[in-house]
Amino acid sequence: MANAxxxxxxxxxxxxxxxxxxxxxxxxxxxxxxxxxxxGRLKAAQARLTEAETRVRQVLDDSATGDGPLRIEPLGG
Amino acid sequence: xxALDEAWTVSRLARMIKGRVEDGAEPVWVRxxxxxxxxxxxxxxxxxxxxxxxxxxxxxWRGVASRLRTELIEGAEVFALGMASVWEERTSLxxxxxxxxxxxxxxxxxxxxxxxxxALLADGLLDPARKRPLPAxxxxxxxxxxxxxxxxxDIITVARRRWPSVELLVVNSAVQGETAxxxxxxxxxxVSRLDAIDCCIIGRGGGGxxxxxxxxxxxVCRAIAASPVPVISAVGHEVDVTLADLVADxxxxxxxxxxxxxxxxxxxxAVRVAGLHTALNRALRNLVTARRARMDRTRDRIGAALxxxxxxxxxxxxxxxxxxxxxxxxxxxxxxxxxxxLTAQLHALSPVAVLGRxxxxxxxxxxxxxxxxxxxxxGTAFTLTVADGAVAARVED
Numbered sequence: 284m285a286n287a288x289x290x291x292x293x294x295x296x297x298x299x300x301x302x303x304x305x306x307x308x309x310x311x312x313x314x315x316x317x318x319x320x321x322x323g324r325l326k327a328a329q330a331r332l333t334e335a336e337t338r339v340r341q342v343l344d345d346s347a348t349g350d351g352p353l354r355i356e357p358l359g360g
Numbered sequence: 361x362x363a364l365d366e367a368w369t370v371s372r373l374a375r376m377i378k379g380r381v382e383d384g385a386e387p388v389w390v391r392x393x394x395x396x397x398x399x400x401x402x403x404x405x406x407x408x409x410x411x412x413x414x415x416x417x418x419x420x421w422r423g424v425a426s427r428l429r430t431e432l433i434e435g436a437e438v439f440a441l442g443m444a445s446v447w448e449e450r451t452s453l454x455x456x457x458x459x460x461x462x463x464x465x466x467x468x469x470x471x472x473x474x475x476x477x478x479a480l481l482a483d484g485l486l487d488p489a490r491k492r493p494l495p496a497x498x499x500x501x502x503x504x505x506x507x508x509x510x511x512x513x514d515i516i517t518v519a520r521r522r523w524p525s526v527e528l529l530v531v532n533s534a535v536q537g538e539t540a541x542x543x544x545x546x547x548x549x550x551v552s553r554l555d556a557i558d559c560c561i562i563g564r565g566g567g568g569x570x571x572x573x574x575x576x577x578x579x580v581c582r583a584i585a586a587s588p589v590p591v592i593s594a595v596g597h598e599v600d601v602t603l604a605d606l607v608a609d610x611x612x613x614x615x616x617x618x619x620x621x622x623x624x625x626x627x628x629x630a631v632r633v634a635g636l637h638t639a640l641n642r643a644l645r646n647l648v649t650a651r652r653a654r655m656d657r658t659r660d661r662i663g664a665a666l667x668x669x670x671x672x673x674x675x676x677x678x679x680x681x682x683x684x685x686x687x688x689x690x691x692x693x694x695x696x697x698x699x700x701x702l703t704a705q706l707h708a709l710s711p712v713a714v715l716g717r718x719x720x721x722x723x724x725x726x727x728x729x730x731x732x733x734x735x736x737x738x739g740t741a742f743t744l745t746v747a748d749g750a751v752a753a754r755v756e757d
Contacts, residue, residue, distance in 0.1 A: 290497040290629070297636045304643030307650040314647050321640045328633045332626050334525035339516055341507070341530045342550055349546040353553060358512070358530055 290331045293324040378446035381453065385443050390455065391463060394436050407432060409440060409455065418442065418455045430460045437463035476578040477603055485585040485607055492590040492609045494622060497629070498558035500527045501622050504547040507532045510565045511594070511615040518619035523626055529554065535564035540574035548583040560587060561618045562604070563594030575602035584608055594618035715747040722753070
């Protein structure tokens with residue numbers, strides 16, 4: 284979860300790609316590679332935007348100090 | 361003034377007085393000294409509140425009296441929350457009290473909050489530079505609150521509207537009452553053990569504004585300051601700023617506002633993504649157009665260079681040619697006159713020319729020249745060549 288690129292990463296990279304593509308001296312081959320990467324990241328970002336389900340879960344710990352094993356369960360379940 | 365035949369009844373007067381006192385009245389806190397405390401068998405409490413110049417009779421009804429946590433002590437300075445009312449039967453004015461706080465304790469609590477604030481300040485925990493920015497696109501948000509309250513519901517509502525892809529994790533904790541500070545500290549500890557949390561909302565719904573004590577607790581404040589993730593406080597009170605609000609990275613007035621701070625609005629993000637989409641396409645198109653223009657320019661430059669070279673070669677050729685032509689003709693002239701001279705010489709030496717001067721040549725049938733008498737025995741046939749031709753001849757006997 285922490286390793287997958289976040290939406291923030293995708294948008295930041297997209298902005299960088301657009302910036303690089305604005306350099307007219309860029310090799311055409313590199314430009315096409317960047318463009319393809321950009322399209323992939325756009326799709327990922329759009330997918331994140333259309334995710335609809337807000338998951339709500341409760342973190343439980345039976346110890347008094349909060350140092351016991353953590354359980355993550357559906358809220359109210 | 362009314363006429364005698366329009367005289368009011370006593371009860372009308374009493375009702376008028378009651379109305380004047382009670383209509384539109386609001387609860388007020390009154391500070392004063394407790395005097396003449398009487399607890400009746402019915403459970404109602406009667407006492408007076410007094411300051412240097414005035415005294416007001418007060419009542420606490422049985423239901424409130426049984427829940428009262430402050431022991432009423434004769435002569436003690438207290439804050440009493442109540443409303444003025446009139447008892448119609450005697451038209452006597454009463455201050456009906458619903459809550460009593462010992463002034464000493466209030467003062468002590470205020471002093472204690474101030475002391476804790478100074479301690480937090482001294483440790484740099486209220487330094488604005490400590491405040492962390494909230495993540496731009498939260499994917500996982502923890503909410504510390506009482507699951508019995510409305511906070512979770514309020515936050516879910518905002519999340520579904522603004523940023524539905526978020527995952528909400530709830531850590532239950534009392535947010536008021538005696539156990540609240542310890543439970544909040546424990547909840548913050550649990551949050552610190554969770555992975556990949558973008559931020560934490562700690563809060564309570566509106567509720568009683570009198571019990572913010574847990575959010576002024578020193579241990580709670582220090583646990584907030586120690587949180588590995590940014591904390592948004594949402595204590596649900598606009599006016600009173602708690603120490604937790606001061607320590608938190610962001611203060612929100614309500615849990616809903618906290619959720620708005622924590623989560624981006626997907627419509628804004630969609631606009632940004634659409635903008636990037638357009639920019640990406642445009643950038644590539646511009647790049648290709650620019651490249652094509654550059655190629656055209658290059659082609660033109662190469663063409664121009666070639667043409668230029670061609671013209672230069674042509675010019676050089678013409679120059680060479682111009683230099684070459686007179687030289688050639690001079691050479692031809694020289695050769696031509698030499699030829700004439702040679703021709704003349706040749707001509708002078710030609711036997712044909714000698715024949716012209718009257719000589720003749722005698723040749724045998726095989727073309728051999730006949731030079732002496734011995735070559736010409738009698739009867740020999742031979743050819744005699746003269747200037748204009750040859751005749752057949754024979755030596756006579």
